[in-house]
Amino acid sequence: xxxxxxxxxxxxxxxxxxxxxxxxxxxxxxxxxxxxxxxxxxxxxxxxxxxxxxxxxxxxxxxxxxxxxxxxxxxxxxxxxxxxxxx
Amino acid sequence: xxxxxxxxxxxxxxxxxxxxxxxxxxxxxxxxxxxxxxxxxxxxxxxxxxxxxxxxxxxxxxxxxxxxxxxxxxxxxxxxxxxxxxxxxxxxxxxxxxxxxxxxxxxxxxxxxxxxxxxxxxxxxxxxxxxxxxxxxxxxxxxxxxxxxxxxxxxxxxxxxxxxxxxxxxxxxxxxxxxxxxxxxxxxxxxxxxxxxxxxxxxxxxxxxxxxxxxxxxxxxxxxxxxxxxxxxxxxxxxxxxxxxxxxxxxxxxxxxxxxxxxxxxxxxxxxxxxxxxxxxxxxxxxxxxxxxxxxxxxxxxxxxxxxxxxxxxxxxxxxxxxxxxxxxxxxxxxxxxxxxxxxxxxxxxxxxxxxxxxxxxxxxxxxxxxxxxxxxxxxxxxxxxxxxxxxxxxxxxxxxxxxxxxxxxxxxxxxxxxxxxxxxxxxxxxxxxxxxxxxxxxxxxxxxxxxxxxxxxxxxxxx
Numbered sequence: 001x002x003x004x005x006x007x008x009x010x011x012x013x014x015x016x017x018x019x020x021x022x023x024x025x026x027x028x029x030x031x032x033x034x035x036x037x038x039x040x041x042x043x044x045x046x047x048x049x050x051x052x053x054x055x056x057x058x059x060x061x062x063x064x065x066x067x068x069x070x071x072x073x074x075x076x077x078x079x080x081x082x083x084x085x086x087x
Numbered sequence: 088x089x090x091x092x093x094x095x096x097x098x099x100x101x102x103x104x105x106x107x108x109x110x111x112x113x114x115x116x117x118x119x120x121x122x123x124x125x126x127x128x129x130x131x132x133x134x135x136x137x138x139x140x141x142x143x144x145x146x147x148x149x150x151x152x153x154x155x156x157x158x159x160x161x162x163x164x165x166x167x168x169x170x171x172x173x174x175x176x177x178x179x180x181x182x183x184x185x186x187x188x189x190x191x192x193x194x195x196x197x198x199x200x201x202x203x204x205x206x207x208x209x210x211x212x213x214x215x216x217x218x219x220x221x222x223x224x225x226x227x228x229x230x231x232x233x234x235x236x237x238x239x240x241x242x243x244x245x246x247x248x249x250x251x252x253x254x255x256x257x258x259x260x261x262x263x264x265x266x267x268x269x270x271x272x273x274x275x276x277x278x279x280x281x282x283x284x285x286x287x288x289x290x291x292x293x294x295x296x297x298x299x300x301x302x303x304x305x306x307x308x309x310x311x312x313x314x315x316x317x318x319x320x321x322x323x324x325x326x327x328x329x330x331x332x333x334x335x336x337x338x339x340x341x342x343x344x345x346x347x348x349x350x351x352x353x354x355x356x357x358x359x360x361x362x363x364x365x366x367x368x369x370x371x372x373x374x375x376x377x378x379x380x381x382x383x384x385x386x387x388x389x390x391x392x393x394x395x396x397x398x399x400x401x402x403x404x405x406x407x408x409x410x411x412x413x414x415x416x417x418x419x420x421x422x423x424x425x426x427x428x429x430x431x432x433x434x435x436x437x438x439x440x441x442x443x444x445x446x447x448x449x450x451x452x453x454x455x456x457x458x459x460x461x462x463x464x465x466x467x468x469x470x471x472x473x474x475x476x477x478x479x480x481x482x483x484x485x486x487x488x489x490x491x492x493x494x495x496x497x498x499x500x501x502x503x504x505x506x507x508x509x510x511x512x513x514x515x516x517x518x519x520x521x522x523x524x525x526x527x528x529x530x531x532x533x534x535x536x537x538x539x540x541x542x543x544x545x546x547x548x549x550x551x
Contacts, residue, residue, distance in 0.1 A: 010331060010464065013457035016097045016450070016550065018089050041331075043462045051122065054098055 003038040004082050006075065007060040011044025018071070019057035025072055033083040091131065092297035097450055098123075099145055100305060104458025107309045116146060116164035137191070144189040148300035151307060154189045168306075185286055185302055185435035188269075188277050192298035195275040196258040201238050201245065203231040206252035214247035263293035265513045266394055285389035287513060287538045288432030288547030301432060301548070305451045308426060316424050317347035318445070320452075321412045323429030324353045324475075325483035325543040329449050329550045330456075334480075335468035340461050341452070342469060347423065348416070353475030355412030356482045356491070359383060363405040363488075364495040367533060378524065378532045381488050383407040385437035386538035390513060398525055401534075408482060409434065410441050428452050430546025433538065448548035483543040485511040489535045507533040512540030 008014075008022045026039045047058040047066060055068030059075055061082065067074065102119060106112040120142035124135040132138055143164060144154045152167050203215075209229035216224045216231070223237035224244055231252065233244070244253045260269045260277055268283035269290050277298060279290070291299040311318055320341040322334070330337050338349040367379050382388055382403040391398045413425045424444040427434055428451075435446045447455075456463065478494050481487040489507045496503040508524060508531045510517045521536070523529045539545045 011457070011460070011462050012330075012453055013101055015331065016101070016453045016457055017094060020551070021089065043465045044460055053101060054123070056098075 003036055004033075004079060005062050006037060006039045006079060007042045007045065008039065008070075008075075009045040009047065009056075009058045009060070010041045011046075011048070013044070013048045013053065014057035017053075017056035018069075022057060022059065022070060022072055022075060025075055028072060028076060030076070030080065033079055036083050037079055092295070093450075095123075095142075096145065096297065097454060099142070099149060100303075100451060100454030101457045103146070103149055103305065104309065104454050107306065107313075108458060112306075113165050113168050116168055117143075119146060119164075141189065141192045144192065145297075145300060148187065148189070149303045149305055151302050151304055153184070153302060154187045154300060171306075183439075184279075184281050184284075185432050186279060186284070186288070186291055187300055187302060188279055189298050189300055190274070190276045192296050192300075193276045193294075194296045194298070195271060195277075197256060199240065199256055199258050199262070200235055201233050201240050201242070201253060201255050203233055203253050205230075206250045207231045207248075208250055208252070210250070214249070215244035215253060218243045218247040259293040259295060260290040260299065263289040265289065265515055265518060266390065269299075283393060285386045285393060285513075285538075286433040286436045287386035287389075289538075291432060292547040301435075301448070303451060304445045304447065305454065308445050308447060308451075309455070311424060311445070312345045317420065317422065318345075318426050319348045319350065319416045319420075319423045320346040321350055321352050321355075321409065321416065321425055321427050321443075323427065323431070323434075323483065323543065324351070324356060324408070324480050324487075325430045325546060325549065326428070326449070327480065327483070327544070329430070329544075330453070330463040332463040332466070333468060335471060335474070336463050336466045338469035338471065339466040340456055340463045341428075343461050343466060344455050344459050346426070348420070349469060350412060350416065351471070351475045351480070352408045352412045352427070352429070353479040353482065354415060355410070356383075356408035356479035357476050358411040359405055359408045359482075360479065360488075360491040360495050363403050364492045364499075366403055366405050367492060368496065368500065371532065377401070378534055379403055380534040380536055383482065383488060384537050384543075385431065385433035386513065387510075387536040389433060389436065390518075390538075394518075395521070395525075398521075401525070406441075407437065408479075409437065409443060413441065413443050430539075430543055430549035432547050449550045450548055453550060485509055485537050485540070485542040486535070487542060489533065492533065505533050506531055507535060510534065510536040511542075513538040 010019055045058055048056050057070050059067045059070040106115040120139035124138045128135060130138050146164050148154055150167055207230050209226055221237045221239055223234045224231050266283050266285055268280045269277055272278040326334060326337055341349045370377055370379050378401055380401050382405055391402055409427050416423055416425050426445040426447060427438055427443050428447045430449050438446045478491040486509055493505050524531045524534055
């Protein structure tokens with residue numbers, strides 16, 4: 001099975017608005033999903049245009065699914081869900 | 088630390104930068120509060136209309152307008168923006184006081200008191216009753232009750248209760264202020280007494296309603312850039328770890344954002360170390376029993392000036408790293424305008440005295456970078472002539488100045504000894520420590536004082 005791809009936007013806007021707290025997410029992965037996830041810090045994903053700024057910080061799963069106002073808890077929960085669905 | 092208050096401040100700043108660059112700021116300003124709080128959306132306060140009113144005041148502060156000076160409530164943000172004379176670093180555009188309290192945002196927190204909560208089990212041992220030195224606690228109907236007319240808020244009952252049933256309510260700004268400069272006025276709204284205020288920024292960082300606002304020079308800087316003025320970004324040593332990437336990458340990001348030149352303030356800190364060490368040695372030769380205290384923390388210098396006049400002669404006369412950095416910039420290009428960028432509120436008051444044209448916080452710099460889509464980690468490191476000395480870069484940490492002076496002196500004078508102490512964060516307790524050192528009760532000859540615990544890196548406007 002392909003690894004779950006998690007891209008954390010580290011553009012300056014997302015960084016200022018909370019992405020800094022998402023940086024350590026790889027270390028916080030629960031044991032059952034370790035090795036099944038690929039976490040990448042990315043430069044600006046360009047999701048924060050205009051009225052979408054308040055949605056920062058953004059995280060993207062598997063190239064398509066976008067999470068706004070991401071927090072470590074929300075991201076970890078979604079990773080576990082995605083891993084469970086594939087198992 | 089990110090929270091709802093810092094989030095909204097940063098979001099507004101980024102919006103200002105983007106709209107300024109699009110040339111739509113004047114038209115957009117008055118729309119922002121409505122866009123952020125449309126009707127039927129969730130309000131942070133009583134209703135969206137209250138939220139919008141406060142957002143307007145936040146934007147005013149970001150335009151550099153004093154919220155306290157408002158005379159015409161109906162005046163639009165666009166009018167403030169249009170009216171503002173972009174004089175470019177003249178004294179008129181420099182905020183006289185870097186902080187102001189936004190009355191409508193202040194929650195008017197009730198005065199601090201010690202109260203019993205329903206966690207009380209009305210126990211048999213009653214340690215609260217036995218430990219209260221004022222006999223202020225009694226048990227009424229099986230519950231502890233604190234008699235407010237007797238209570239001296241010592242907190243002994245709070246620590247004694249095994250059920251955590253007794254708590255102290257708080258007025259966070261008053262609790263944070265080390266000098267009693269902020270208190271509620273006759274309308275029950277917090278007000279800063281600027282004769283006492285040392286601009287440490289602790290109330291600004293502490294208020295959970297974000298009612299204390301910094302008067303920003305963000306738009307002044309954007310306007311000066313647009314006019315084509317050469318602005319030199321002087322990055323404080325505290326910048327390390329504020330943004331992802333290295334200091335040299337941050338310098339490059341600033342250059343990309345429109346600053347004409349960039350430099351580390353740590354280069355100025357090298358000069359401070361050199362001169363402060365020489366000054367210290369000279370003072371000790373004159374009078375081995377005296378002591379000297381540091382001058383680089385502007386909140387500390389303000390504290391001595393306003394509250395500890397007996398200590399004025401002990402404050403080092405050596406200019407701060409920012410002042411030396413300004414000299415370096417002006418020596419290279421006398422026409423350049425200087426912009427200090429750091430985590431500090433009090434630097435705004437020092438900049439005013441020492442002819443530094445603008446001060447930006449790391450948040451404001453971050454907003455410019457975010458608005459202009461510049462990622463620090465994506466920047467090629469700036470080709471600095473030479474990196475600053477590690478001891479100079481260390482100025483932003485508690486103990487940093489002491490270490491730098493010690494290293495400088497031991498290199499020059501064999502067997503040099505320093506009896507140094509650090510005041511790591513100014514609060515009411517450490518103010519007492521200062522007086523103990525000053526009176527000679529706790530001997531010291533070099534007293535380093537930093538207003539922020541841990542040093543400037545934890546300043547009120549730091550990002551990390």
